[in-house]
Amino acid sequence: MAAYTLKRLAAGIVSLFVLATATFFLVRLIPGSPFQNGGVSSQVVEAVEEEYGLNEPLLDQYITYMGNLIRGDLGVSYQEPGTSVAEVIKRTWPVTASLGAAALLAAVIFGTGLGILRAVSKYKAIREGIAAVGMIFAGIPNFAAAILLLLVFSVKLGWFPSAGLLTPAHYVLPVISLMLYPMAVISRLTGNALATEMEKQYVLFARAKGLGNVRILFTHTLKNAWIPVLNYVGPASASLLTGSFVAESIFTIPGLGREFVSSITNRDYTLILGLTVFMGTVVITVNLITDLVCAWMDPGTRRGYGA
Template identity: 75%
Template structure:
């Protein structure tokens, strides 16, 4: 009975530590988002020119339009007004298209970027994990060398160069795949492949190295000595521990993929967040730049938080580290 009570107490203490850690990370995320919005606001304001100074518009007209939008007010007043609206969920309107709210642009472009990012993430995780496991488990040297060489090649080619090469080969020369847009599943193949090459190579290397190390440990060797097959021992025992370094990489990588690749979306003419962001900078659309930056920052923070919590749940060592850190703080 005493052992059961002690186990329940330890479990509740662990849940409390995880709750405190989660709340702490959420608070840090909110503060980081406020800092990001603040820095971006002032950087945007010191950009030369005006969002309305285009097409030979006279300076008098520019001043009148800026006064209408409150851009003639002191910069700190503008900052407080913007942050007040942001805290209410109001991203403002686009200066280049006053009839369109920034939230509408995000709502329109985000699903497009997310669809490409999720597909690239799935391909990179599945391909990288599979090749990493095969490289670690295979007894054939030729297989290991081919996977290693292909990974080095994929990791060494910049994403934009891979996109251009894929476009020239499969779209321009062979004419097998469409070159732009996202009108059908076939349109996803080239941009998803270009985005997935580098993370797949990194995941393959991380999985292979970590799994090779786990396969040399006592618990794996003991499982094999008991008669468990190699593949079953890998998937039952070793892969869970070996995958923690991969999860630590997948978090930031997935955040990057989900917020869009500016170069890929520009090359393949994909109407996503990346292309909208490039266009907003070109047009000096202050509110659109700020809105896209804050939204993409929120996605990055949320994905990284989810990854950290998943790693803490899977790794007992991480949980013990939180317990020690919590004990030091109390002292």
């Protein structure tokens, strides 16, 4: 396990390096200058670019930026002079994290519950109904669900607020719009895995010993059936964070996603790079933790890692 963990950490560092490098050069392909706003003259633009070092050769800019990045300096936002990228992340990340965590928690709880019900129900109508609802939810795009929920439950019925993230009521619509797809996937994974586990020999042996179905479910089969779900939770966390960009824009939530969209529109190179590196770090960390938890739960996986 130790060797595997170190190998994954090294792969994560290399991935971040490649991500930062690719993003650095790609943002430079965006037409125009970050300072070409409001009819500013070309002389002023050139002077400001010189102040920020944008008139230097691209390779020199890259070396300077990567050197600062290694020291933990993400630079200063071009559109908010005097405000560092780290300050922008510190201000907006808790909002996005709370929204994504709430959506992931809701997806896990409801998805697992529906998956269990689908696996253990004796009624074909219930099993097929859960499967059909899951297919519908999985097929609805994130932005379409957000707009539909906003129009019906906020604009038309007025049950929930339409903008911001100030009270628990503000979380309801954006969380629902974000949780639908992962909930459907988790429900299918849990249902299929449980159905397979219930047919295995250890379950038959437990029944022969007189154990009840509920005890067998929560003591034995659910832990094994949850391993595929855990393998999905890591990428799902990344999906929720990127998916929250749309939700934050539609529901006017001042989070990381809306800041990222704004940085692209304003050609704020340092902010785009800083947010990309930060999000990449979060995604790699979550996936590493997920892999380690799966290895801890599954002895076969641990043996495969040489633990």
